Amino acid sequence: MIEIKNLHAEISGKPILKGFNLTVAAGEIHAIMGPNGAGKSTLAKILAGHPSYEITEGEIWFKGQNILEMEPDERAHIGIFMSFQYPVEIPGVNNVEFLRASYNSLKKARGEQEVTPEEFALILEEKMKQMEIKPEFKSRNLNEGFSGGEKKRNEILQMALLNPSLAILDETDSGLDIDAMKIVAQGVNCVMNSDLGLILITHYQRLLDYIKPHYVHVMVDGKIVQSGDASLALTLEERGYDWLMQTTHEDV
Amino acid sequence: MVYTEIEENTFLAHLQTLQKPKELNHLLDDLRQKGWNRFLELGLPSKKVEAYRYVKLRNLYNKSYSLPPINFQKNLQYKDLVSEESKHSYLLFINGIFYPELSDTTAIPTSVAISTFNTAEDSFGSFLKNSITKSIKEEQDAFAALNLGQLQEGLFVYIPPKCVILPPIQIVNLYYADFPIAVSPRIHVFAGKLSQSSFATTHHFCTSVDTFINFVTDFTIEEDAKVDFFQSTLNQPFNNWILDATRAQLKRNSCFKVVCLTNGSSTIRYDYKVSLTGENSEASLNGLALLNKANESHSHVLMIHHAPHCRSMQLFKNILNDNSHASFEGKIFVHQIAQKTEAYQLNQNLLLNDHATIESKPNLEIFADDVKASHGATIGQLDKEQIFYLQTRGFNLSSAKNLLIKSFCEEILAMTPFKYSFDEIQPTAPEVVN
Numbered sequence: 063m064i065e066i067k068n069l070h071a072e073i074s075g076k077p078i079l080k081g082f083n084l085t086v087a088a089g090e091i092h093a094i095m096g097p098n099g100a101g102k103s104t105l106a107k108i109l110a111g112h113p114s115y116e117i118t119e120g121e122i123w124f125k126g127q128n129i130l131e132m133e134p135d136e137r138a139h140i141g142i143f144m145s146f147q148y149p150v151e152i153p154g155v156n157n158v159e160f161l162r163a164s165y166n167s168l169k170k171a172r173g174e175q176e177v178t179p180e181e182f183a184l185i186l187e188e189k190m191k192q193m194e195i196k197p198e199f200k201s202r203n204l205n206e207g208f209s210g211g212e213k214k215r216n217e218i219l220q221m222a223l224l225n226p227s228l229a230i231l232d233e234t235d236s237g238l239d240i241d242a243m244k245i246v247a248q249g250v251n252c253v254m255n256s257d258l259g260l261i262l263i264t265h266y267q268r269l270l271d272y273i274k275p276h277y278v279h280v281m282v283d284g285k286i287v288q289s290g291d292a293s294l295a296l297t298l299e300e301r302g303y304d305w306l307m308q309t310t311h312e313d314v
Numbered sequence: 315m316v317y318t319e320i321e322e323n324t325f326l327a328h329l330q331t332l333q334k335p336k337e338l339n340h341l342l343d344d345l346r347q348k349g350w351n352r353f354l355e356l357g358l359p360s361k362k363v364e365a366y367r368y369v370k371l372r373n374l375y376n377k378s379y380s381l382p383p384i385n386f387q388k389n390l391q392y393k394d395l396v397s398e399e400s401k402h403s404y405l406l407f408i409n410g411i412f413y414p415e416l417s418d419t420t421a422i423p424t425s426v427a428i429s430t431f432n433t434a435e436d437s438f439g440s441f442l443k444n445s446i447t448k449s450i451k452e453e454q455d456a457f458a459a460l461n462l463g464q465l466q467e468g469l470f471v472y473i474p475p476k477c478v479i480l481p482p483i484q485i486v487n488l489y490y491a492d493f494p495i496a497v498s499p500r501i502h503v504f505a506g507k508l509s510q511s512s513f514a515t516t517h518h519f520c521t522s523v524d525t526f527i528n529f530v531t532d533f534t535i536e537e538d539a540k541v542d543f544f545q546s547t548l549n550q551p552f553n554n555w556i557l558d559a560t561r562a563q564l565k566r567n568s569c570f571k572v573v574c575l576t577n578g579s580s581t582i583r584y585d586y587k588v589s590l591t592g593e594n595s596e597a598s599l600n601g602l603a604l605l606n607k608a609n610e611s612h613s614h615v616l617m618i619h620h621a622p623h624c625r626s627m628q629l630f631k632n633i634l635n636d637n638s639h640a641s642f643e644g645k646i647f648v649h650q651i652a653q654k655t656e657a658y659q660l661n662q663n664l665l666l667n668d669h670a671t672i673e674s675k676p677n678l679e680i681f682a683d684d685v686k687a688s689h690g691a692t693i694g695q696l697d698k699e700q701i702f703y704l705q706t707r708g709f710n711l712s713s714a715k716n717l718l719i720k721s722f723c724e725e726i727l728a729m730t731p732f733k734y735s736f737d738e739i740q741p742t743a744p745e746v747v748n
Contacts, residue, residue: 110706113698134705135714143706150703154724155717160707163717167708220707 063088063259064109064228069120071108078104078115080284086228089256093270093295094263096281097303102263103147105281106232109261110144111137124228139171143226145217147233152204157216160204161186165223189222193249211242218249229253230261235269247272267299282307318361318372325375326358332381332464332496341435341443342465348450349462356456365455368641368673369583369612374555379496379526381466382409382489392416392488395518397732400484407487410466410499421481427472434470442470446502449532449561454616455585458559461498461530468500475506475536482512482544482731487527489517494524501531505539505568512542512731515558519551526555533562535570537592544731545574547582548739552607554579559587566592566621573729574601577741578609578638587616590624590652598627602726605638605670606741615644617659619652619682628659631726633719634670635741645677646689652682659689664696664722 064086071079078101086092096102108115109122111134122129129137152160165185166176177185190199195215205213214234221229231250235243250273254260262273270278270292278294279286280303287306288294298306333350336343358375359366396404402421405428406413412430419428427437434442446462453459473479489497505511519525535541547556556579562570576582588597603611617626632640642661663672676689696718704714720736727734 110702112702133711134702135708135710138706138708146703146706150697150700152700152704152718152721154721160717163709163713164707167710167713171708224708 063125065121065123067121067123069108069122070118071104071115072118073104073115077118078284079108082120082281082285084261084279084286086259086261088227088259090277091254091260091262091273091275093275093278094261094281094286095265095267095278095295095298097307098265100281101284102281103232106144106147106230106261106263109142109230110134135167138224139168141227143221143224143229145214145221145229145231145234147236149205149213149217151206151208153206155204157202157204158186158200161220161223164220168224186223189219192252193219193222194245195219210237211239211245214238214242214246215249218246218253222249222253227257228259228261230263232263233265234262235264235266240268243269244272267295270295280306321372321375322358322360328378329358329460329464332379334381334464334466339432341439342431342467344443345431345446345468346463346465348447349459349465351463352450352453352459353456353463356454356459359456365585365614365643368639368643369581370610373580374526377494377524377526379494379524382491382495382497384411390488390490390520392486392518395486395488395516397482397484397514397516399732400482400514403479403481404484404486405469407469407485407499409489409491409495410487410497412467412469422479422483423477425474425477426479427470429470431465431468431470438470438472442502445504445534446532454587455559457528457557458530458561458585461500461528461559464496464498464528465500466498468502471501471503473503473505473509473511473539476508477506477511478509479511482514482542485513485515487515487517488520489525489527490520491523491525492521494526496526496528498528499530503531503533503541505533505535505541507536508538509536510540512544514544514546514731516546517550517556519554522551522553524553524555527557529556529558531558531560533560533570535562535564535568537565538567539565540569541571542731543570543572545572545576545584546732547576547579549577549741550579550582552580552609554582556582557585558583559585562588562597564588564590564592564595564597564624566594568592568595570596571598571729572600573726574613575726575730575734575739576601576603576611577739578603578605578611578640581610581612583612583614585614587618588626589618589620590626591620593621594623595621596625599630600628600726600729601630602723602739603632603640604723604739604741605633605640606635608637608639609741610639612641613643615659617644617646617657619646619648619655619657622651622653622655624652625656626658629662629726630660631662631664631722632672633664633666633722634672635666637669639671641673641675642691643675643677644689645679646687648680648682648685648687650681653684655682655685655687657685657687661691662722663691663693664719665693666696666719
């Protein structure tokens with residue numbers, strides 16, 4: 063579904079991604095782990111279309127299209143979703159109105175009929191029930207005054223509503239205590255289906271106790287240095303990233 | 315510099331010619347004389363006057379105006395200008411003159427007295443005279459003094475104690491002329507003890523000639539009374555000068571709240587002086603200016619705490635596009651006796667364009683020692699990360715920007731007595747961002 067080939071990217075002239083390769087098929091969960099500064103969050107932002115990064119080499123193919131020239135909203139319209147590590151707060155914008163506008167923008171882009179506020183209320187109701195989100199969520203402003211856990215749950219709720227084909231979750235577990243993380247993980251599992259490709263970016267192994275990946279990749283200095291199954295995460299937990307970083311340096 | 319002085323002198327001489335001749339009406343003649351004298355004492359503001367530093371007065375001084383026509387067709391269309399909320403509680407002014415026969419006051423209790431200064435003379439003459447005389451003595455703004463000096467005819471509203479007026483009273487100001495006009499409307503409101511009322515002034519121009527509106531609204535708010543005041547100068551023609559002064563005196567436990575919405579014009583300047591003279595009184599001033607092209611909007615605030623345990627809040631927001639220009643200058647003055655004061659002031663500005671200019675000058679002068687006060691100003695652009703976030707959720711670039719602008723406005727829009735959609739307050743069509 064998505065094929066990232068030899069991706070090189072930089073910001074303000076500083077190279078961050080240095081030949082990144084990854085292929086994710088529908089129904090697969092890929093975890094990308096790695097030390098701070100490896101370029102994990104950059105990868106997520108580039109996939110979503112952040113304008114600050116310059117792609118100097120490589121390709122990203124999604125459902126048969128090269129998406130590199132596409133705007134972030136166009137990528138959202140064809141089914142790419144990114145959950146932010148730090149979701150922004152937008153005071154003065156009601157959460158439900160935002161969710162409906164977002165939902166309808168996708169409908170519109172696909173040439174489908176937009177839903178009325180009443181129809182949307184029913185759709186939202188069902189998703190919120192599934193994700194065990196409290197009703198007062200609706201009357202609040204977009205992420206304004208939300209706790210870390212609430213923001214991440216709001217991200218997963220958006221993912222459930224927008225029903226993407228590819229979801230990139232950037233450090234969804236960061237800043238969460240174990241209970242909040244369990245709830246968010248449960249939400250992700252609830253949304254996961256055989257048509258969805260999932261890229262989980264995480265620093266720690268603990269999230270993978272709750273969301274089982276099919277593949278684990280280790281990213282160091284802008285590229286993948288090691289890939290394996292779920293057991294690789296456990297090895298990393300035990301040994302840290304140092305041994306891999308040493309290997310990489312030897313390669314160089 | 316010399317040239318500017320010549321312009322000032324010419325304009326001053328010009329203003330002299332706009333003085334109304336004596337009408338042998340004791341009250342009006344007397345008030346005009348007091349106003350004109352005070353204006354001469356204060357002097358026509360020059361560029362050096364701090365309060366007018368950011369205002370391009372020269373563009374006013376090189377114009378000439380006439381007094382507005384008195385005889386004109388009265389079949390002007392004005393019903394559409396009346397807000398739904400005020401359809402039975404509006405007062406129509408044409409070129410600064412109140413037309414009771416064209417107004418609808420059926421939703422206002424009959425105990426409320428609404429009359430021109432002329433007709434108020436019999437019942438409220440000495441009261442009105444004393445109150446205006448006191449107000450003009452303390453006036454520090456030359457144009458507000460000039461307003462009284464060039465008074466055509468004022469409006470007096472008396473709200474008796476305990477009277478509650480539910481719908482907002484809309485003061486619809488309509489301007490109509492074939493030649494440039496100078497208009498000086500003046501409104502005095504006396505809100506009796508425990509009364510509640512809400513006023514709204516709106517300005518509408520059925521003319522494309524230059525106009526100079528020098529407006530004053532003066533409130534005396536008695537103990538436990540509550541007054542809301544809404545000012546709107548949305549979508550004005552470009553060539554207007556509007557100087558709009560609000561004066562309020564608050565007695566014990568009273569409450570005064572102002573909300574102002576503007577798109578600016580050649581120049582629109584709001585000048586506020588609020589005196590908290592009774593304990594536990596509360597004033598809240600709020601403004602939102604959305605500007606484009608070369609429009610200007612200026613807000614000048616003087617909030618004076620004379621008594622202990624009072625609260626004052628100020629929130630002024632500006633959104634500037636194109637070559638527009640705005641300024642905010644606000645001072646909170648806390649007298650030594652005014653202990654336990656709470657006074658807050660915030661000016662937030664959003665610049666959408668590199669050519670727009672904002673000047674912000676928050677100011678505190680505190681002589682009491684037990685005071686909670688804060689002041690601040692922010693100037694920024696739309697947040698790129700917020701835009702990116704919205705784009706990843708399917709919003710295109712312009713709708714993401716518009717949503718963020720809307721969110722910036724929301725806090726002030728939520729306070730207005732008339733419901734405005736976001737599109738209605740835009741200086742142009744929804745696409746405001748380049």
